[in-house]
Amino acid sequence: MEQRFEGRTALVTGAGGGIGAAVARRLAAEGAHVAITDISSEAAERAAADIRQSGGKASAHRLDVTSPDDIARVVAAVEAEAGLVTMAVTAAGIIKTYPFLDLPIEDWNRTLSVNLGGTYFVFQAVARRMVEENRGGSMVGIASVAGRGAQPQAVDYGASKAGVISVVRSAAVALAPHHITVNAVCPGIVDTNMTRAIHDDRARIAGISAEESLAKKLSTVPIGRLQTPDDVANVAAFLLSPDGNYVTGQSINACGGLEFD
Numbered sequence: 001m002e003q004r005f006e007g008r009t010a011l012v013t014g015a016g017g018g019i020g021a022a023v024a025r026r027l028a029a030e031g032a033h034v035a036i037t038d039i040s041s042e043a044a045e046r047a048a049a050d051i052r053q054s055g056g057k058a059s060a061h062r063l064d065v066t067s068p069d070d071i072a073r074v075v076a077a078v079e080a081e082a083g084l085v086t087m088a089v090t091a092a093g094i095i096k097t098y099p100f101l102d103l104p105i106e107d108w109n110r111t112l113s114v115n116l117g118g119t120y121f122v123f124q125a126v127a128r129r130m131v132e133e134n135r136g137g138s139m140v141g142i143a144s145v146a147g148r149g150a151q152p153q154a155v156d157y158g159a160s161k162a163g164v165i166s167v168v169r170s171a172a173v174a175l176a177p178h179h180i181t182v183n184a185v186c187p188g189i190v191d192t193n194m195t196r197a198i199h200d201d202r203a204r205i206a207g208i209s210a211e212e213s214l215a216k217k218l219s220t221v222p223i224g225r226l227q228t229p230d231d232v233a234n235v236a237a238f239l240l241s242p243d244g245n246y247v248t249g250q251s252i253n254a255c256g257g258l259e260f261d
């Protein structure tokens with residue numbers, strides 16, 4: 001494999017989960033030191049051990065992305081251990097299913113705080129150090145096609161992902177003079193725990209099985225198969241790499257043809 005990230009340090013949030021772990025594996029396979037961060041320290045440790053076993057460089061850190069203090073602590077710890085963070089990927093995310101009329105404010109606040117605040121404050125903390133050191137860098141948010149269309153059963157989630165698409169545009173313009181690119185990937189229906197949980201919930205509400213619920217959704221995807229976490233990691237790696245250095249402020253649909261705008 002090419003070594004596009006040799007000598008660079010990356011911080012990935014939610015890297016104990018399906019997509020974050022795949023991004024982390026890919027960056028490590030191409031030579032980066034990867035800081036695996038997650039609110040679950042066990043999941044972070046597992047993902048980091050997996051990378052080290054394959055000969056990659058990885059460290060594990062517990063990080064709750066809703067806390068700017070926690071983010072600052074982890075960014076400093078990673079820099080002390082592995083050098084300046086010049087790549088960041090925000091994959092920490094949550095979703096719950098509620099009928100539109102029933103979403104409680106606590107869930108609205110939590111989803112916005114993890115998915116949207118957790119992206120902005122990680123970008124802010126990592127970019128601050130890149131700007132101070134004048135080294136440039138690249139950052140990617142994991143948004144979603146859910147941020148493009150209507151989400152009547154996850155209005156908070158859809159709003160959080162539309163927010164990520166907006167933050168990416170603002171960050172790209174603010175940070176371009178500092179040679180930092182900022183983009184997002186909008187995946188479709190990915191084979192992870194999150195997708196399984198969504199279809200368990202939706203199936204219960206619809207009175208069908210989880211398999212039927214997922215099959216119904218998949219029938220709307222032109223490519224016709226479930227997306228793998230590696231399908232998402234491929235696009236994130238391109239955007240982070242020198243190959244993507246003239247792309248900024250974009251949110252790329254990587255969704256098997258599910259969405260176009």
Ligand SMILES: NC(=O)c1ccc[n+]([C@@H]2O[C@H](COP(=O)([O-])OP(=O)(O)OC[C@H]3O[C@@H](n4cnc5c(N)ncnc54)[C@H](O)[C@@H]3O)[C@@H](O)[C@H]2O)c1
Nearest residue numbers: 014016017018019039064065092093144187189190192194
């Ligand atoms: N699965 C899909 O179909 C899909 C589609 C589009 C976008 N996404 C997005 O991709 C990202 C990753 O999702 P996934 O499918 O890998 O789900 P996942 O549940 O496997 O992983 C999410 C990870 O985020 C972590 N997390 C949750 N709250 C956190 C917090 N406060 N601080 C730090 N970490 C926290 C979890 O512990 C988990 O490891 C999410 O932002 C999700 O919204 C997923």
